[in-house]
Amino acid sequence: MRKHLLLLLLLLSSVWTAASAQIDWNWQPDILGDGYEMRHVKQEYTFSGPAISTIIRKTHPTDSTEAKITRGVLYIHGFNDYFFQAEMGDRFVEHGYDFYAVDLRRYGRSLLPGQKPFDVRDLSHYFPDIDSALVAMKQAGIKEVILMGHSTGGLIASYFESRQHPAIIKALILNSPFLDWNLGWKERIIPAVTLLGRIVPDMKITQGESTAYGESLLKGAHGEWTFDTRWKMPRSPDVTAGWVRAISLAQHDLRDGKADIRVPILLLYSSRSVNCSEWTPEFQRADAVLDVNDIKKYGMELGPHVTCVKVMNGMHDLVLSAPTVREPLYRFIFQWLEKQKL
Numbered sequence: 247m248r249k250h251l252l253l254l255l256l257l258l259s260s261v262w263t264a265a266s267a268q269i270d271w272n273w274q275p276d277i278l279g280d281g282y283e284m285r286h287v288k289q290e291y292t293f294s295g296p297a298i299s300t301i302i303r304k305t306h307p308t309d310s311t312e313a314k315i316t317r318g319v320l321y322i323h324g325f326n327d328y329f330f331q332a333e334m335g336d337r338f339v340e341h342g343y344d345f346y347a348v349d350l351r352r353y354g355r356s357l358l359p360g361q362k363p364f365d366v367r368d369l370s371h372y373f374p375d376i377d378s379a380l381v382a383m384k385q386a387g388i389k390e391v392i393l394m395g396h397s398t399g400g401l402i403a404s405y406f407e408s409r410q411h412p413a414i415i416k417a418l419i420l421n422s423p424f425l426d427w428n429l430g431w432k433e434r435i436i437p438a439v440t441l442l443g444r445i446v447p448d449m450k451i452t453q454g455e456s457t458a459y460g461e462s463l464l465k466g467a468h469g470e471w472t473f474d475t476r477w478k479m480p481r482s483p484d485v486t487a488g489w490v491r492a493i494s495l496a497q498h499d500l501r502d503g504k505a506d507i508r509v510p511i512l513l514l515y516s517s518r519s520v521n522c523s524e525w526t527p528e529f530q531r532a533d534a535v536l537d538v539n540d541i542k543k544y545g546m547e548l549g550p551h552v553t554c555v556k557v558m559n560g561m562h563d564l565v566l567s568a569p570t571v572r573e574p575l576y577r578f579i580f581q582w583l584e585k586q587k588l
Contacts, residue, residue, distance in 0.1 A: 328354025
């Protein structure tokens, strides 16, 4: 038995060494160009073996006569996603923030050869990925961080803040956070799947065949955005029972006052939801993933200082909505931050 365990450890070590040999750990130009740069961070093994996260950043330009920027934004992407929303990053930089984002382990720039994308057993496994980005921000002289998350990233950001309470984080901005399931009658089987997630975590759970939401975003279909469809797939991929368990446990840990997040929260959600397997124009004007009523209901439970904002005609990822939606949205975000003195 000990011999087999030793062989397994040697095999994992060789896989990690081979992967690491192809990774540049220093800051280098990012695929987004235009001043964005990135670096990988080696993380400890989890259930899946070797892991890396990736920090992406764009800094506010200053000259020798200007004070150094000491405030920044750290963005966490959603499920079946990665950071590609350069327009959002640019807006924060234009308003005097250094902008950072993290591609979590098994996502986007952090996906290693042979890994199953997006899989996780506990959302706390992402905490080191976030911590690494915060350390990089501190090393760059940033003293105040606004933590921002979209969808599953909003759930992770809330879960992280509720568990860790790092002093450097001064506010949360949640863009359509995944605080509850939106599965209709199928939600009744979530407890059973959550239980199975502990026993058979690799059991496959299908998410259907619809490509409608992907079509609503992708340039060349019905959207205006260009992204890597290997990292953000047009059809939401299958998940595992272990993933369902991780999401469910985090959601329940944030309910009924258990989150107790003390920093100000800006809770953003669309004015309505759409539920259809085939694309319609309504997909450009509504949340096609989550129930907006659930977002508001459970978002209000996150802490005592929650500002709820219903974004008229917003898509699930609100910053990817039509220009007539996202322009006033950005104005409101920066006005809110100014009120928080951030």
